[in-house]
Amino acid sequence: MIIVQDITESSINKFLGRKSMRKLVGDIFCYILLISIGIAMLLPFLWMISSSLKSRGDVFIFPPEWIPKPIRWHNYVEAMTTVPFGRFIKNSIQITILVIIGQVVSSSLVAFGFARLRFIGKNILFMILLSTMMIPYHVTLIPLFITFRKIGWINTFKPLIIPAYFGSPFFIFLLRQYIMTIPLAFDDAAKIDGCGYFQLFYKIIVPLIKPVLITITIFSFLWTWNDFMGPLIYINDMEKFTVTLGLNLFRYSYGTEWHLLMAASTIALLPCLVIFFIAQRYIIGGIVLSGLKQ
Amino acid sequence: MFRVSQRENIVGFLFISPWILGFLLFTLFPMIYSFVLAFYDWNPFGSPVWTGVKNYITLFNDPLFWQSLKVTTIYSIGSVPLGLLVALLFAMLLNRELVGRGIFRTIFYMPSLVSGVAISVVWLWIFNSEFGLMNWILSKFGIKGPQWLMSTTWALPALIIMSLWGTGNSMLIFLAGLQGLPKEFYEVAELDGANSFQRFWKITLPLLSPSLFFNLVMGVIGSFQTFTQAYVMTQGGPLYSTLFYILYLYKNGFQYFKMGYASALAWVLFGIILALTLLIFKSSSIWVYYEAEVKTPEVKR
Numbered sequence: 098m099i100i101v102q103d104i105t106e107s108s109i110n111k112f113l114g115r116k117s118m119r120k121l122v123g124d125i126f127c128y129i130l131l132i133s134i135g136i137a138m139l140l141p142f143l144w145m146i147s148s149s150l151k152s153r154g155d156v157f158i159f160p161p162e163w164i165p166k167p168i169r170w171h172n173y174v175e176a177m178t179t180v181p182f183g184r185f186i187k188n189s190i191q192i193t194i195l196v197i198i199g200q201v202v203s204s205s206l207v208a209f210g211f212a213r214l215r216f217i218g219k220n221i222l223f224m225i226l227l228s229t230m231m232i233p234y235h236v237t238l239i240p241l242f243i244t245f246r247k248i249g250w251i252n253t254f255k256p257l258i259i260p261a262y263f264g265s266p267f268f269i270f271l272l273r274q275y276i277m278t279i280p281l282a283f284d285d286a287a288k289i290d291g292c293g294y295f296q297l298f299y300k301i302i303v304p305l306i307k308p309v310l311i312t313i314t315i316f317s318f319l320w321t322w323n324d325f326m327g328p329l330i331y332i333n334d335m336e337k338f339t340v341t342l343g344l345n346l347f348r349y350s351y352g353t354e355w356h357l358l359m360a361a362s363t364i365a366l367l368p369c370l371v372i373f374f375i376a377q378r379y380i381i382g383g384i385v386l387s388g389l390k391q
Numbered sequence: 392m393f394r395v396s397q398r399e400n401i402v403g404f405l406f407i408s409p410w411i412l413g414f415l416l417f418t419l420f421p422m423i424y425s426f427v428l429a430f431y432d433w434n435p436f437g438s439p440v441w442t443g444v445k446n447y448i449t450l451f452n453d454p455l456f457w458q459s460l461k462v463t464t465i466y467s468i469g470s471v472p473l474g475l476l477v478a479l480l481f482a483m484l485l486n487r488e489l490v491g492r493g494i495f496r497t498i499f500y501m502p503s504l505v506s507g508v509a510i511s512v513v514w515l516w517i518f519n520s521e522f523g524l525m526n527w528i529l530s531k532f533g534i535k536g537p538q539w540l541m542s543t544t545w546a547l548p549a550l551i552i553m554s555l556w557g558t559g560n561s562m563l564i565f566l567a568g569l570q571g572l573p574k575e576f577y578e579v580a581e582l583d584g585a586n587s588f589q590r591f592w593k594i595t596l597p598l599l600s601p602s603l604f605f606n607l608v609m610g611v612i613g614s615f616q617t618f619t620q621a622y623v624m625t626q627g628g629p630l631y632s633t634l635f636y637i638l639y640l641y642k643n644g645f646q647y648f649k650m651g652y653a654s655a656l657a658w659v660l661f662g663i664i665l666a667l668t669l670l671i672f673k674s675s676s677i678w679v680y681y682e683a684e685v686k687t688p689e690v691k692r
Contacts, residue, residue, distance in 0.1 A: 124489060127487050127489060128489065131484055134495075138502055139498060141510075141514065144524045157521075158522075159527070160530070203409040203413075206406050210405075210407035214399055215396065215400075216400045229414065233657070233660060236422060238640075238657065239428065239657065240421035240422075240425045243435065263416070263417060294402045298406075325508050325618075344512060355516050359513065361509075362510075365508070365509040369505050373505075377497060384563045385563060385567040
């Protein structure tokens, strides 16, 4: 009996010792991998910023110097004035704000309807909503272009903004999933207090779903700010260009002015990066929520 | 009773009415329109001419259609499995309880948020064969890098490499999946003497298959809709070696103004995506493992 116990104890100790040793080696190995991948992920950004601060000639020095001498902040001024970049930023901001308002308000109303109200054909309609997420955006691209052209919306911001006011299936889905997790007791209490459905939505549900509302606001911002195909198709006048179109114009007009191109790219990316750092947890929460539907 | 539900019925429809209207105006109507368009020679400046299935026949005899399909398929086969592998590796690294993993998660995830024109322009410069970052790194290892985007052989692989940089979304889905795996399984397996390789194949992978499934479907759909990188970086060149499907569709519709033909292209793409998705869904019963007991993790806020 004693011998058996000894054997098991020593083997467990040996097992644990080996395990902690192995864990240490594993940890070090993981750190090496994490750091090298981290560097690989950051390099394009660093490369962009480094190039954006070089002089025209220094960009073409090989092997490249990472810290430019001298640092030319003036590149940013030049990039902003070579093409009317300030104008493009203003246009992008205008479109983005109006799209965000539209998508957040309409999507949360629809999501509340699907999550909390009983009506005929609700399940079928929700299935249709889910299946529309699978339809490639490009199937509707050409007929919508023809239609918008007929009603004189080409070269205006309307085709980019107005559809946002009719809900976005992905956002509706996210919000609905989240509203479903709120206990019905809240609704009952509100109803006893004499709240109508709209009051229930506005006074009870909206404050509770704030985190997801922030998530979709950020997604909406990022997707609209980075949207390229929409503006490419609908906008013709340079006066009305968005940042993405402006950058593309820059790329084709001043293709070899890499220092200015990189400065312009940095300007275009800056709002996205700032938002990402401020609101990272909401973005991550949203992605995870979207992946858990099975 | 009846009156209450009648009221709820009306209120319900009122709440979802924006989406219903949007669905009719911006999805259903254009889809029907597009379906009809595909049977016409439709130039926005002239009057449409009915041509029956001619667009579809032309399409099957159009070498550029096949080229664009080939390019997109190669890109999909190259970028989706590699992307899943990379994302899974990243997620497993981040799942280890190490100090500072939050910072690494931020860094790994960041690139996937900034897709678009700006990042395409940056990669254009990275892949510059003479002064670019990529060939500088390769030269450190004594490799003379190729011409990348100027080469018919290397332009598409360059875009695949670029896509691996933005796998953050899949990574997060995997990470959430990993964090929901029951720890007891691993403890038992370890006591049974299973090595880490066996633990990965027998426990992690089967339990993670729902996340894998989700990422695979999203990855395939996404890869077939690649546009911005190709438009900004290569315009489909050199020699059509990066002529992505959507780029070809765009060129037909908005550069050659063959709107009917572009609609036919769109419907073929829709068919392909639908078929692929169905295939993955059908096959999922074989390789996707659902266990009711495995709890899905709560979203932490």
